[in-house]
Amino acid sequence: MRQNLRILGAAALTAALSASSAWSAESADPIKLTLHDWSGQLINTKIMGSILQEAGYNVEYVQADYIAQFAGLKTGDLHLAMEIWETTGREALDEATASGKVINAGDTGMTAIEEWWYPAYMKDRCPGLPDWQALKDCSEEFATAETSPYGRYVGGPVTWGGFDEERVEALELDFEVVHAGTDAALFAELESAYQRQDPIVLWVYAPHWAPSKYEGEFVEFPLYSPECYSDPSAGVNPDLAYDCGKPRGPIWKAAWAGLPDKWPGAYQIIQEYNLSNEEMSAMVGKADLEGVDIDTVVADWMSENKDLWSGWISH
Amino acid sequence: MIHNTKLSCRNVWKLYGANAQEFLSSNPAPSGDDIRQAGIIGAVRDASIDIAEGEIFIIMGLSGSGKSTLVRCLSRLIEPTGGQVLFDGVDLLTASEQELIEIRRHKMGMVFQHFALLPHLTVLQNVMFPLTVQAAPKAEAEEKAREVVDLVGLKGREDYYPRELSGGQQQRVGIARSLVTEPDLWFLDEPFSALDPLIRREMQDEFMRLQARLHKTIVFITHDFEEAVRLADRIAIMKDGEIIQVATPEELVLNPATDYVAEFTRHIPRSKVLTVGGIMTPGTQAEGMPVPATARVSEVAEQIIAADAPRPVCDANGRTVGSIGRTAVARVLFGAGEAA
Amino acid sequence: MKAHLTRQAPVAWGLVLATILLGWFGRDLAKALDARWLVKVPSSWDIPFNTYISAAMAWLMEEAAVGPVSFTDATRAIAWLIEQPYELALNLLARGFLFDPGPEPQVLLPAASWIAVTAAVIALGHYCRSWGLAALVGACFAYLAVFGQWDSAMITLASVLIAVPIGAGGGLLAGIWAYRHPLGERILSPILDLMQTIPIFAYLVPILFMFGFGPVSALVATIIYATPPMIRITIMALKAVDPEILDFGRMAGTTRRQLMWRVLVPSASQSLMVGVNQVIMLTLNMVIIASMIGAGGLGFDVLAALRRLDIGAGFEAGIAIVVLAIAVDRLSQAFAERMGQVHHTTPGSWAARNKRTVLVLCLLAVTWVLGRFSPLLLDYPQSQTITTGAFWNDTVKYLNVNYFDAFEAVKVFFLQWFLLPIKKTLLGIPWPWAIAMLTLLGWRAGGWKLAALCGAMSALIAVSGLWAKAMVTVYLCGASVILATLIGVPLGVLAALNRRAGIAINLLIDTLQTLPSFVYLIPVVMLFRVGDFTAMIAIVLYALAPAVRYAAHGVRSVSSELIEAGLVSGCTKWQLLRLVRLPMALPEILLGINQTIMLALSMLVITALVGTRDLGQEVYIALTKADTGRGLVAGLAIAFIAIIADRLINAGARGARIRFGLES
Ligand SMILES: Nc1ncnc2c1ncn2[C@@H]1O[C@H](COP(=O)(O)OP(=O)(O)OP(=O)(O)O)[C@@H](O)[C@H]1O
């Protein structure tokens, strides 16, 4: 219990486990990794942290917000963010790297999709899907008492960004965006609707267990391009930006610019580190569906993949 | 009892309201109407008094007449709007904060209507408090405090908290506390008004007993004329912030300056106010045991009425100055209500 | 007067009706007139306050400096100062003293054993008052251990131990300053108004910038949140000291400092302790929000449970917060009481005089030494903890599976017949009309000053580009307050009239009020899922208490003579209530509703966590984007709404009291 709390606790508790290592010459200050509010990120970060600990570094976990953490990364209050999704974090990451105080430490090997998603049974009620144009005609199929006559789209927590309000306006969809407050609430909505075959369209992301557990598809919006987001004249709607789908792409690691100098060895490990979508989806499923403790999931991965990560360390 | 003046005030004003200060400097002697029209409250208006050393000077008047305000001007707890306050010849109103603190620490004491005891301190600590703030040596302070606690008859209750005492006992603590620094000048703002009549009497006696030993200069506020008469050397009567008359109790009864004063004095038994000297027949002819001229009529009435012939009256030096007989006493006792 | 009133009533009702009609048809009207600006403030009119504020913040963080010391240096120095005692407390209670630095941190000394800490609070309880208190706090701490909340609770306790003294002490000093300088009070008063009405989320971002990521920022935020009541209570308490006591102090020849610290403060100590109690309660209230920016402990557990929708874990951590609050509060009250008294020291050596301290220190040392061999002495064995989590989870699951349709029906009913009509109306009211009406209302209730305040504040909201979100806020808050009033006032009246019902209702209200607000969110979200209805339920639960309390108090304090007069004139029970009790209690009830509005607004921001689309959400987004300007502007807009509501209702309540001759 005590051990769990130390690791989970956001009060920046140092986990006091370690092994001897070649890197002991580097700074003994703790490397601060940020924790956010979805299981995949927690797992990803804890694995990274465990590997760094195995390599002899001090590690601290700090609860920080997905976007707000950049302020801390710039000042060096925080050192490493393990999941900056191309889909939602790219702008913030670009802005931060442009300041010269944050660096992109490479991708995690995972590719992110975040998009509107619907269960397969909705295809019967709205035959044009997955093409987005279909949503225009059958928005009422997605309506609930609260949003009627508009359709209801359950967005992610507001903190995830995503520009869904803008998208709805730019593509002239008769939908209202209702934000789930948390990751769990989002998938609770899906679970509840799916069981009773209620209409729903919501934010789903991958890597995640949901797309494999439930039968369904992502909506196909006009393809993303940077211009579509930045330039109103580009895209379907000549007057508004965000008239396309969300970008897809890698999940990046972002680090404080001082990290490579202070902990050069650690930085190498960080760059080496990568996981696949499948691995991650499986682990998230274990945690969220089977209720396995996140630390246990991490520990299992560590013991099963010892060769892999020791390879990263010894490089 | 003519001594040098201990405390005096000259033309003291205390006005409440916006721009009271400017108002007074533009019009140094405003009338009641002027003040009212300017929307200002005249709590004390043009008060001038001289209080002699060792005197018990009583200020009385109805509620809201400005008694407390005047006394607080005299001790400069309130900054008067205008005028002068001289204490031992020093102008209090120009004294610096430091000087004022020194004067209050050593020369003034005050007793309050609702006792103003510090709830978190015991009796002894309350009494010691004025010495504590002077940083007096602890043992010495404690000894002195025990002395005065003893003096006011609270021995054995040193470790009680104020809330564990009756009203009368609390006021005894207040009195002890105001005496612990051995002040020359003693202010008492309605010290007994919050007490039951019986306790009040007891406390008045106690007060007289103390004064007989201590001989302080006393400024005492009350709205109870009977109390004033019992205790006072001189009485100042206030109405609407103004001092209407300053006189001995006897003069007040015999020569009220205004109808207001007369109304005030009407209901008090005159025998308790008038002295033998005031109603005697001057001359030296009477025989028998002399009665002192300063005695109140009520105190000696019984023996005079019981006597067959008028009794001689003597002054403080034992000289016979007049005589007094049954008729004079009876007129005082039964003629109450008539103007003298 | 009568004629005046009767002439005015139709006008007033006419205006209300006009407003409702305008609101209902506002959108269509705007469309028909092709004047969209009527319902939507044109964005070209927006004044970009948020960019100004963000720019000012950036300047403050990057350039502001006095000589060689930059602003950031100063704030970081403060952070460092706060961090030292915090680290100490944290090490002692939760983390243990580690041998830093080094890649292999060695535990020099583990955290104090749960046995030693529990013994220490028991000893403290006995020292401060009695065995009764000792038993109570001992039971509280034992609860924390047995229910497996110990480690988190100790982290929380460490921050409470730091935040409360700073908050209470700082509040006291600020209050004294304001008491001494009349100008000080005039400066502080609006600042306090804002501090108490701006949602905490809004100032978390600037605090993060200034004090860095981590527990210190959380502590600073907690202190800012918890201090205002202490300042207010200090000013009030000092002013309420009997003027005679003040006079006495001055006549005793005290210096200014002596007068303050030896006369005024001790005399006011009872009221001051109420302030300290407030600080403790607010600190513990804040722990959850603080955990969003890096304070760990119980708050983080509740937050994590909310994120996982794990109601069992949330409830247990929430109750642990309550238990901790009870223990800390009772101990501090007793401690202050004891400090207020003098005690005769018994002779003897130090050890003989401080038996309890010696005992606790021995226990601490023994558990430390023996703990090396038996971890049981250091950590409460995990296998022995009890959890009720499964029970709560199962209950909610059961309800969800079996009563889903019933819940859904209730939800749809409320949405269709209550929430949505209000929303449509409010969002449809043309904003110029709304501003005009508010100004008029202000003028009627409190003269031109209030009119100017209402007009200016609502206009500012309009030009800051937040009108629509502000209206959603008013709608959610308004709907919740209406519901809370409809439920709360009758409950309060019942509690006042029926003793047994009163006890039950009081218990309910106490529980609702002490449970951290986040805890309600979990079951409500699980049963009703995200949306306005869910938010409304959570807000009603949280904001119900003052409506009940004030109504009960108002009805209870109607003078018995009036009741007798009513009885003598032959009123039935019902008439007595309707004609005497309720009208006389009206001012009190209004104040209760005022408090309900304030609580509703503060809860609104928290419901943003489960997805609402109002100013609360705006603040929350700003927090997560670290956008100082955006957060503060939205926070100020909420504060403005709160202030307008507060002033209008207070003016109304005063009007009512004057009408009943309770005030002149
Ligand atoms: N701070 C103040 N501001 C305005 N008016 C004041 C103030 N203090 C006193 N007054 C007014 O001055 C007048 C005199 O008050 P004061 O307290 O001196 O009366 P008092 O004779 O002591 O009455 P009581 O017997 O009730 O103590 C009263 O009319 C009172 O209303």
Ligand SMILES: [Mg+2]
């Ligand atoms: Mg008075």
